[in-house]
Amino acid sequence: MKIERVDLAARLNEMRKQGYTYLVGITAVDYVNHLEIIYFVRDLAKNTEDSINVDLDPSDAWVPTITPHFKSADWYEREVGEMFGIEIRGRRTDRLLLEKWNGKAAPLRKNFNWNEPYETMID
Amino acid sequence: MDTRTYDRRKTLNSEKEMSLLSENSLSMQGTKPNAIFATLSDAAKMISKGVVRWSRKNSLWPLQFGLSCCAIELMDFGSARIDAERKGYLFFRGTPRQSDVMVVAGWITKSMAPEIKRLYEQMLEPRYVIAFGECALCGGPWWESYNIIKGVDQILPVDVYVAGCPPKPENLVSAFMKLQKKIGGGVED
Amino acid sequence: MSTRINIGPVHPSTHGVLRLLVDIDGDRVESVEPHVGLLHRGVEKLVENRAYMQNMPYMEKLDYVAPLSYAEAYVSAVEHALGIEVKARAVYVRTVLLELQRIASHLLWLGVMANDLGQFYTVFMWAFRDRDKVLRLMEETSGARMFHVSMRLGGLQHDLPKGFEDRCHELLTYLEKQVDKYRNFLEKNSVFVERMQGVGLLDKERAIALGVTGPVLRASGVNYDVRSNNPYYAYDALGFEPQVRSGGDCLTRYDVRMMEIEESIRIVREALNALPEGSALGMPIRFALQAVQERVSVVKREMPRGECMMYLVADPQQPYRLHVRSPSFANLSALSEIAKGCKTADLFAILGSLDIVMGEVDR
Numbered sequence: 001m002k003i004e005r006v007d008l009a010a011r012l013n014e015m016r017k018q019g020y021t022y023l024v025g026i027t028a029v030d031y032v033n034h035l036e037i038i039y040f041v042r043d044l045a046k047n048t049e050d051s052i053n054v055d056l057d058p059s060d061a062w063v064p065t066i067t068p069h070f071k072s073a074d075w076y077e078r079e080v081g082e083m084f085g086i087e088i089r090g091r092r093t094d095r096l097l098l099e100k101w102n103g104k105a106a107p108l109r110k111n112f113n114w115n116e117p118y119e120t121m122i123d
Numbered sequence: 124m125d126t127r128t129y130d131r132r133k134t135l136n137s138e139k140e141m142s143l144l145s146e147n148s149l150s151m152q153g154t155k156p157n158a159i160f161a162t163l164s165d166a167a168k169m170i171s172k173g174v175v176r177w178s179r180k181n182s183l184w185p186l187q188f189g190l191s192c193c194a195i196e197l198m199d200f201g202s203a204r205i206d207a208e209r210k211g212y213l214f215f216r217g218t219p220r221q222s223d224v225m226v227v228a229g230w231i232t233k234s235m236a237p238e239i240k241r242l243y244e245q246m247l248e249p250r251y252v253i254a255f256g257e258c259a260l261c262g263g264p265w266w267e268s269y270n271i272i273k274g275v276d277q278i279l280p281v282d283v284y285v286a287g288c289p290p291k292p293e294n295l296v297s298a299f300m301k302l303q304k305k306i307g308g309g310v311e312d
Numbered sequence: 313m314s315t316r317i318n319i320g321p322v323h324p325s326t327h328g329v330l331r332l333l334v335d336i337d338g339d340r341v342e343s344v345e346p347h348v349g350l351l352h353r354g355v356e357k358l359v360e361n362r363a364y365m366q367n368m369p370y371m372e373k374l375d376y377v378a379p380l381s382y383a384e385a386y387v388s389a390v391e392h393a394l395g396i397e398v399k400a401r402a403v404y405v406r407t408v409l410l411e412l413q414r415i416a417s418h419l420l421w422l423g424v425m426a427n428d429l430g431q432f433y434t435v436f437m438w439a440f441r442d443r444d445k446v447l448r449l450m451e452e453t454s455g456a457r458m459f460h461v462s463m464r465l466g467g468l469q470h471d472l473p474k475g476f477e478d479r480c481h482e483l484l485t486y487l488e489k490q491v492d493k494y495r496n497f498l499e500k501n502s503v504f505v506e507r508m509q510g511v512g513l514l515d516k517e518r519a520i521a522l523g524v525t526g527p528v529l530r531a532s533g534v535n536y537d538v539r540s541n542n543p544y545y546a547y548d549a550l551g552f553e554p555q556v557r558s559g560g561d562c563l564t565r566y567d568v569r570m571m572e573i574e575e576s577i578r579i580v581r582e583a584l585n586a587l588p589e590g591s592a593l594g595m596p597i598r599f600a601l602q603a604v605q606e607r608v609s610v611v612k613r614e615m616p617r618g619e620c621m622m623y624l625v626a627d628p629q630q631p632y633r634l635h636v637r638s639p640s641f642a643n644l645s646a647l648s649e650i651a652k653g654c655k656t657a658d659l660f661a662i663l664g665s666l667d668i669v670m671g672e673v674d675r
Contacts, residue, residue, distance in 0.1 A: 021520050021521070022520050022523065023523050024523075024619075024621060024637065025621060025635075025637035025642075027623055027635040027637070029625055029632075029633045029635075030633070038623075040621070040637075044520065044534060044536055047541050047542075051610075070521075070523075071521050071522055071523075071649075072521065072522050072523025072642065072645060072646070073523075074645060075641065075644075075645040076645075083356075107269060107354055107357055108356060108357055112357070114267075114269060188322060190328065190329055190351065191328065191329075191351060191373075191376060191670070191671050192373055192376035192458065192459075192671065194328070195376060195377065195420070195458065196458070198424075198440065199440060199444065202423075202436065202437050202440035202441065202444075203437045203438075203440060203441040203444075204440075204441060204444050217323075229351075230351070230353060232350060232351060232352060232353065234349065234350050234352075235321065235329060235350045235351070238320075238321055238322065238350075242322060264369050264370065264373065265353045265358070267358065267361075268353045268354045268357075268358055269354055269357070270352050270353055270354055271353050288369075288459065289457075289458060289459075291457070
């Protein structure tokens with residue numbers, strides 16, 4: 001179901017209390033006019049699953065973090081944030097998930113330039 | 124970072140190495156060689172060349188360096204069907220300081236490249252590299268990726284290339300035998 | 313007072329290229345931080361530039377221990393998006409191949425984990441010899457040991473060769489005896505049992521909150537298996553039963569996987585006896601493209617390591633976006649929670665029992 005960004009954290013918390021306790025994954029798609037970020041949650045007792053879609057504007061791409069509600073969302077959020085350049089607000093750590101990247105380019109966006117001199121940070 | 128260029132010719136052919144060694148030792152002694160000494164030293168040179176060549180090529184110890192899919196075939200190479208130990212390529216060492224050969228199996232990302240270079244420099248000379256699998260040869264199926272180095276020979280000097288995706292373990296046995304021939308001076312590089 | 317040690321990318325016991333930064337205090341681990349991404353090649357970006365069937369080699373190299381499962385999941389997602397039905401015989405043949413792949417993958421896990429724990433090199437040698445026999449049987453169907461690009465839309469590239477069923481039945485009787493041998497060897501060995509019992513405890517609520525999947529989840533008492541909850545192919549018809557234990561430590565996860573091998577042997581046997589007649593061939597690679605029926609297709613499969621979800625946004629000729637949610641990613645993200653407070657040597661027991669393959673974590 002499609003919801004707005006302002007309702008995101010509250011809606012997911014509500015679903016968690018209703019029984020959707022298992023987070024399957026978080027992913028995102030870059031339709032050129034807008035970004036869509038998708039959360040998949042599952043109810044293990046009733047064996048049902050639901051997906052929550054949020055539309056984002058590419059120039060204003062941020063979502064609040066849902067790690068207070070779902071502990072397993074940590075790595076998924078970091079991966080989506082790095083690959084798409086979406087800022088996840090409210091997170092504790094700033095370290096990138098992928099080793100030795102400097103976070104300047106967002107590879108999975110459609111406007112990623114393959115020929116850019118791609119810098120990696122070497123420690 | 125070590126910025127020496129790697130001079131393969133010096134270390135690959137044990138014949139040239141032995142002659143270099145004996146030349147250096149003679150010049151350090153400062154004596155003029157006479158005829159008996161010359162024949163004795165020639166005989167000693169030949170015997171020691173043969174012994175060194177034989178011992179180096181028959182006990183190659185690989186470094187366990189499997190990065191990805193080709194590592195599964197590397198593990199198969201070391202296990203019961205194609206036994207690597209019976210030909211002298213003993214059980215894979217965990218540390219580069221004790222090994223002769225580095226079998227690079229798997230694709231190399233830009234983050235991993237400095238680590239590979241560091242491992243190669245930690246190996247003691249004479250050291251050899253076998254590029255195992257398509258990804259180590261030329262980048263393989265990930266040719267167009269933004270994070271892949273197109274072949275390990277962009278950062279290391281490679282002695283034997285093995286093609287395949289993944290190559291069968293029998294191919295690796297054949298590659299080791301070719302390397303042995305190369306060390307023994309049979310194949311001109 | 314804690315020291316930070318770096319269990320680096322090249323280590324005999326990390327499965328692939330994984331870097332762990334461990335804070336230890338004496339012998340106790342205070343925190344573990346896995347650094348991943350050293351094998352990242354951008355598969356999700358690369359598949360956007362190729363036609364559907366040209367992407368098969370990319371998908372197989374994600375999980376290189378059980379490549380057929382990923383190939384089949386991808387082909388299923390494309391079939392779902394284009395509205396192509398799988399032929400009846402191909403359904404059973406795919407089930408047979410998938411379960412054989414699961415046996416091969418669990419054998420590799422067993423060999424590598426036993427090797428990590430105490431140099432049980434015997435088990436490593438036996439497991440690889442048996443895995444080699446299974447791979448040689450699968451080589452008969454497609455010609456390659458590891459990366460068979462043999463899945464096609466609607467079926468397979470080649471049907472099972474003549475005499476495959478007899479050879480397979482022989483292999484299955486052999487494997488049943490071998491599984492008993494492994495259990496006898498390992499479960500009576502006090503080194504193995506003491507290193508695994510009570511280590512890496514994970515109870516039911518924590519397992520669900522941390523988002524682990526596969527045998528790790530089933531060893532904590534949660535009855536979830538994609539093959540029984542959302543059945544696909546022939547699992548429903550063959551009466552598949554998931555193996556669930558409550559216990560939550562490494563020994564239970566070992567037990568679950570060994571029981572899964574036995575369950576797979578039973579499924580293969582029954583599927584071979586129930587193969588329908590007909591053709592199992594799918595469409596050739598250059599097929600006339602059909603229109604996209606559903607733009608977004610989500611397919612869930614049970615890999616040997618857990619549950620994988622493929623999210624495909626389909627364009628007429630090529631994928632617009634493919635997301636792979638791999639089971640090892642979910643299991644590895646839980647490592648820092650599971651391994652808090654354990655001893656240093658138990659870290660490798662936990663890592664081995666989670667069964668991680670770095671190719672699918674980094675993609």
